[in-house]
Amino acid sequence: MKAEAMIFAICTAFLVLVTPAYWFITSAGDTGGDWTGTSALTMTTLLTMMVTFYLGFHAKKMEPRPEDRKDAEIADGAGELGFFPPYSWWPLWAALTLGTIVLGLAMTAWWLAIIGGVLGAVATSGLVYEYYRGEHAH
The missing domain is CATH 1.20.58 (Methane Monooxygenase Hydroxylase; Chain G, domain 1)
Structure with a gap:
């Protein structure tokens, strides 16, 4: 580093x-x-x-x-580099709900921002807990 x-x-x-x-x-x-x-x-x-x-x-x-x-060999960097998550749809839903919130605030349509906030909470929960259920559960 x-x-x-x-x-x-x-x-x-x-x-x-x-x-x-x-x-x-x-x-x-x-x-x-x-x-x-x-x-x-x-x-x-x-x-x-x-x-x-x-x-x-x-x-x-x-x-x-x-x-x-300076004395490292190429083989020193071999092996597992870490955990990389597989595909996920949750970032898309999180981005769409953020767009809904911003659109609601820009149009001063508070009802739309509130709906986006509720959907954003669901999308954030899905993003955080996606490795606890389903195909990629640990």
């Missing part, structure tokens, strides 16, 4: 340099600057910095993966 932390550190350093330059260039005119772009770049800088610290913190605590070691 040290390589990933380094990639995000480079992105953070780039954004630290670009954000003040962007603010300076846009504030040179009579318009007073582009505060939207400057704040977006500032938030992006903080986000990449947060990811850098997170990955760096966990890279220190975990043992190096085969791709992090």
Whole structure:
């Protein structure tokens, strides 16, 4: 994870340099600057910095993966990589209910947002508990 932390550190350093330059260039005119772009770049800088610290913190605590070691062989990375879930229809229903809620809020049709919230609770329950019943039960 040290390589990933380094990639995000480079992105953070780039954004630290670009954000003040962007603010300076846009504030040179009579318009007073582009505060939207400057704040977006500032938030992006903080986000990449947060990811850098997170990955760096966990890279220190975990043992190096085969791709992090210089003396690793290809066979060191062989074997089971983890559990990957099979197909599922529940994310589709969760997305459709979120769309229903947003549509209800955008049209100020509270009844539609409430219906979407109830269906969203059902879809979220199905998504969370799909491995407790049926074909893929554990």
